[in-house]
Amino acid sequence: MPELPEVETIARGLRTGESGRPALPGMMVEKVSIRWPGHIAEPSIPVFTRRVRGRVIRDVSRRGKFVVIPLDRETLLIHLRMSGDLQVAPTAAAPDRYAHTVFHLSEGWDLRFSDARKFGRVYLAQDPQSVLGTLGPEPLDPDFTPAVLSLRLRNHRRTLKPLLLDQTFIAGLGNIYADEALHRACLHPLRRSDSLRREEAERLWQGIREALQTGLQHNGASIDWVFRGGDFQNHFRVYQRTGEPCPICGSSIARIVLGQRGTHFCPSCQPEVES
């Protein structure tokens, strides 16, 4: 489940090049191999194949959990979902069995979208806003102030944890960083969004920023999906630490299910009543 820090780490690597692999900007897509049609969300496969051919990659960036690749015409948008990974590899090297979509680039290089669980999606859009338009604010953007978060929280009467996972509320958080952010903010995941006092909303803002920035410093977390490099998984405070001691107070980390998602928290640091 690549979330904001993992997607950002992947996007940076593709933009600048890494470990002997070239940077993507400036390279041309000579053709695309689609081994599993379900990967292509839009447009249709024939149209996608035709329109992407001959395009030059201008940049690689990120919006929410999307990898955004502007071409000289149109924009390629890739959502990695659960198990997706993007790698640059020599065309001559055998692709792994999950490389369902492969862009053959200039100079003998591939951009490979490997995705074991096939949840990922590729979009080719004239206007990237048609795909990204519903996303909420970027949590690390300077415009995302505590006041902005506070206002958005009060505009809903929703359970905190599922609200943090709602990409239209805030873009980029997934299960890991939502749990880690709530723990840092000392807020119970069942709290109602409109019940937070100003000081609590500020704590949540801080918790979100700290969790994401710490994840970024560790190049993201490597669990479940094939992702090399990141080691934030060794620094989780609550996520997937059910029964283990809270790093702050030593209490046993609890796990509940909220909105069909495993939710990890410290019952002592994150009391259900106002703190």
Next chain:
DNA sequence: AGCGTCACCCGGACGC
């Protein structure tokens, strides 16, 4: 309208 819940898409991991 806003909210919560659930099914669905997949296949790896794991328990029995």
Next chain:
DNA sequence: TGCGTCCGGGTGACGC
């Protein structure tokens, strides 16, 4: 070995 179950991001259906 071979089942069954769990997990999860995002979307859409449904009911309140």
